[in-house]
Amino acid sequence: MISTNAGTAWCLAAALALLAGIGLGPSRVGATSPAAPPAGPCRADAAGPPGARMFWKLDPQGIGRVSLAAFLAHRDHRFESLDADDDGRVSWREFAARHASADAARTKTSFQRFDGDRDGFITRAEWRAGETERFERIDADHDGFVSRGEFLADRRRVCASRRVTATAAGGG
Numbered sequence: 001m002i003s004t005n006a007g008t009a010w011c012l013a014a015a016l017a018l019l020a021g022i023g024l025g026p027s028r029v030g031a032t033s034p035a036a037p038p039a040g041p042c043r044a045d046a047a048g049p050p051g052a053r054m055f056w057k058l059d060p061q062g063i064g065r066v067s068l069a070a071f072l073a074h075r076d077h078r079f080e081s082l083d084a085d086d087d088g089r090v091s092w093r094e095f096a097a098r099h100a101s102a103d104a105a106r107t108k109t110s111f112q113r114f115d116g117d118r119d120g121f122i123t124r125a126e127w128r129a130g131e132t133e134r135f136e137r138i139d140a141d142h143d144g145f146v147s148r149g150e151f152l153a154d155r156r157r158v159c160a161s162r163r164v165t166a167t168a169a170g171g172g
């Protein structure tokens with residue numbers, strides 16, 4: 001009985017720590033980051049969503065790192081949600097439909113990166129190859145795991161490059 005209570009207490013503590021980590025806890029973060037990135041669709045600061053929330057989806061138990069297998073399992077769900085007609089491959093139409101609010105050129109580039117043989121469809125094998133490549137790029141220390149820090153660092157890089165692209169495209 002005692003050990004069950006202790007376990008419950010530990011879980012609560014872990015949950016609270018997790019909440020603090022994703023920016024829902026005490027507002028320590030606001031005080032220490034005067035130069036927080038501007039709010040927008042691509043916020044990826046280490047403290048707040050969506051970067052931390054994305055990692056939390058990969059690592060719901062709060063272990064702090066994700067294996068390739070776990071990463072691919074998570075990304076398989078994404079593939080299945082993109083494959084609207086359930087034929088086992090993602091067409092350009094299906095892909096574009098789910099990225100309607102994103103920048104069109106970037107969506108095209110992203111699709112082509114996955115569509116290795118350029119036949120206009122992303123197969124599951126192509127998808128996994130692309131996601132494996134992505135995992136390996138994020139895993140900066142090459143220990144076979146993507147840590148929370150590595151993941152957030154990658155989000156910051158991606159967002160920074162998007163801002164540069166947006167400036168180049170719209171800044172005239």
Ligand SMILES: [Ca+2]
Nearest residue numbers: 083087089090
């Ligand atoms: Ca399909």
Ligand SMILES: [Ca+2]
Nearest residue numbers: 139141143145
């Ligand atoms: Ca790593």
